Amino acid sequence: MVFIPSKARPAYHRALLNRLLGRREDAAELCKTALQTADYSVAHLRAHQMLAELEFPGEDYFRVLARIHEHLKPATYVEIGIFQGESFEIVRPETLAVGVDPSPRIRKQLSANQRVFAETSDNFFENRDVRSELGGKPIDLAFIDGLHLFEFALRDFINIEKLCSPDSVILIHDVYPIDDTSAARERASWFWSGDIWRLILTLKKYRPDLSVNVIAARPTGLAIIQNLNPESRVLEERQNEITDEFLATDISVLDGRKAEMLNRFPNEWASISRLIDTRGRA
Ligand SMILES: C[S@@+](CC[C@H](N)C(=O)[O-])C[C@H]1O[C@@H](n2cnc3c(N)ncnc32)[C@H](O)[C@@H]1O
Numbered sequence: 340m341v342f343i344p345s346k347a348r349p350a351y352h353r354a355l356l357n358r359l360l361g362r363r364e365d366a367a368e369l370c371k372t373a374l375q376t377a378d379y380s381v382a383h384l385r386a387h388q389m390l391a392e393l394e395f396p397g398e399d400y401f402r403v404l405a406r407i408h409e410h411l412k413p414a415t416y417v418e419i420g421i422f423q424g425e426s427f428e429i430v431r432p433e434t435l436a437v438g439v440d441p442s443p444r445i446r447k448q449l450s451a452n453q454r455v456f457a458e459t460s461d462n463f464f465e466n467r468d469v470r471s472e473l474g475g476k477p478i479d480l481a482f483i484d485g486l487h488l489f490e491f492a493l494r495d496f497i498n499i500e501k502l503c504s505p506d507s508v509i510l511i512h513d514v515y516p517i518d519d520t521s522a523a524r525e526r527a528s529w530f531w532s533g534d535i536w537r538l539i540l541t542l543k544k545y546r547p548d549l550s551v552n553v554i555a556a557r558p559t560g561l562a563i564i565q566n567l568n569p570e571s572r573v574l575e576e577r578q579n580e581i582t583d584e585f586l587a588t589d590i591s592v593l594d595g596r597k598a599e600m601l602n603r604f605p606n607e608w609a610s611i612s613r614l615i616d617t618r619g620r621a
Pocket residue numbers: 419420421422423424425426427439440441442443458459460461484485486491
């Protein structure tokens with residue numbers, strides 16, 4: 340094997356030093372310099388991770404997800420994209436949970452209330468009776484974290500919303516890109532969020548009836564979508580048009596106004612719990 344030195348290394352080491360000295364803005368700029376050329380080196384991955392920590396200093400998405408499960412105590416849960424089961428392990432034992440992933444690599448044994456389907460989410464929604472898998476109940480809480488491409492996440496959202504109730508919550512991972520390399524549609528580095536940010540712009544434009552908030556949680560944001568309407572067919576009926584429109588939208592539209600365009604919400608549990616707590620509302 341030929342060792343190819345990473346171009347990211349010198350800038351990443353300077354970023355490390357600057358962060359140690361408390362110069363956060365300089366550290367972030369040096370991370371961006373390190374990330375200018377995509378590669379699969381350790382220095383490149385670490386530069387992405389540091390940039391995410393500098394952008395989102397609070398709790399990571401696993402912790403926020405765990406808090407949401409504890410707070411909502413959902414009767415039913417659907418997760419798209421399981422990988423090693425790290426987020427699926429967070430689910431409470433009482434929750435009836437269904438996971439979907441074409442190649443899951445689960446490390447822990449599933450509990451009696453948990454089931455994982457080894458197939459794509461498109462296949463799952465097309466061929467399974469999801470409601471009967473959930474004991475005839477609607478989906479209370481869902482987490483979309485499958486393929487990091489906009490049109491796939493859009494289809495997951497459409498399929499999931501139909502199975503929800505107006506009080507359900509849909510979470511979407513990887514919606515707040517931290518740089519262009521990690522947001523590319525074609526993966527070019529370990530750290531990859533893809534173009535799921537396009538789904539947030541879609542929901543804001545075509546479904547103004549939804550409540551859309553993106554928690555500033557590491558590594559790349561966690562969207563909380565509420566005020567769902569399982570009867571709505573807007574996204575489904577205009578799916579091709581929406582896909583064409585947003586695939587033609589360059590990431591530079593976020594320049595200088597990313598937080599506003601992606602409805603960034605502070606990663607503070609007191610505010611998040613108020614946001615998701617629909618109990619007692621008129
Ligand atoms: C980022 S990982 C999920 C991580 C997991 N949710 C966690 O937080 O621990 C993304 C997963 O999506 C899965 N995936 C890829 N294409 C998919 C598809 N079409 N439908 C469902 N899952 C898919 C991949 O196999 C991969 O395991």
